[in-house]
Amino acid sequence: MQKKTVIAILLITLLASCSSPPGTWGWYVIDPTTKAGWNNITFLLSGFSATIQLSIIAAILSIIIGLIVVLPGLSENRWIRMPSRIYVEFIRAIPLLPMLFWVFYGLPVILKSMGINIPIDPFWGAILTLAISDSAFTAEIYRGGIQSIEKGQTEAAKTIGLNYFQTMRYVILPQALRRILPPLANQFIYIVKMSAFASVIGMQELTRRANEVNVSEYRPLEIYTLLIFEYLILVLIISSGIRWLERKLGADQRK
């Protein structure tokens, strides 16, 4: 299925380039046989490292923040539940790009006014924004997974003397994890794609590098086509990793 998709897209691109009038496509900008083309390619591909780092660190943080947010959100007491709900509703409502601007340009001002002089560089600014923005969704995914575990499990844990955290750690979360993992992995793909926004605050990741080559070469069609394929390949690798992980977890599940 996926191989077919890739092949189809490749074919469409090739066909498009064959049937278009001369001058439409200028693949020379990324022709690996010429020195200039090769330089452009290596410059563009080296953006992978930053995109991957951004996505992985942001995803890990989002998973942790999401868990911290969701636990009080499951309380029976509405006053304990409320901050969690407010966080989710508030963060979920903010589009990524404005939040990125706010964190990168606005947050340092607030920190400075409080006497904290920490510059926020593009790397950590982007990670912080991606992690917080995503954590609202992660929290909701956790909530769905945890609430899908039957109430009897919590009750049984209680009757053998486990406290709240032990019940979560040994009984509920291990079971919920299998239901949480697929949507969580989906969310990781979302982070990878959203990391492209980091380009606007100067982070040297895939999209930023494509923009920079485009500014000097002015071949947007070829460069952005390559950029799309870069993301496509990255996401395809991640999704095959997810399927492997799901199979592995599924094999252990004897429910």
Next chain:
Amino acid sequence: MSKKTLAVEFKSVDKWFDDFQVLKDINLEVSVGEKIVICGPSGSGKSTLVRCINSLESHQSGVIKVSGDEVSSKSKKDNKTLTEVGMVFQQFNLFPHLTVKENLILGPMKALGLSRKDAEERATTLLKRVKIPEQVDKYPSQLSGGQQQRVAIARALCMEPNIMLFDEPTSALDPEMIAEVLDVIIDLANEGITMIVVTHEMGFAKKAADRMIFMDEGMIVETGAPEDFFKNPKTDRCKLFLDQILQH
């Protein structure tokens, strides 16, 4: 036998689910070592009464004491009282992601602080007692319903409770598996542990119970020794109920 302390004591306990009163002025004393069987039509509050003893449900008024200590109507964090009371559920509620052994040692290790070795020893002994030592490394889903329920009984016993609660322990079982579970419970009854059993298995009640309790509409309608209870029910409601379930 501890002196005069009662195992479980209810003093005019009331409980509501929103507007609906599930328990109405419950007064009950269970002495140490006593075997009580509670029966009654569904919705009569039997399960709720039992679940109040280990704080799975909270009551709104009255006093519930377990081994002399009051079960608070507010706080559900009474771990000390909780580990003293073991419970077996209708739906087994085994942990599906853990093996039989892991199900058994979780409580002793995490809540009682036993070492893994001691906990495993305890688990082995108890699996022998419920007659399934060979299933130790299986997952719950690989066992029959009767075997699962016996694991659940062993899991509760692993905490070495003074009181065991059974909430319709055989209602979710296929008929041919009921006997194997009841046998285990009867063995347990002969060992002197305090037991409160909600069940419709009247054969079991005749064999094991010291006292019968009949509940209807949230009230204890009738109590008595099994012989009297079955032969001469005092109230019409109880008589009707017994006629219906003893028909076949």
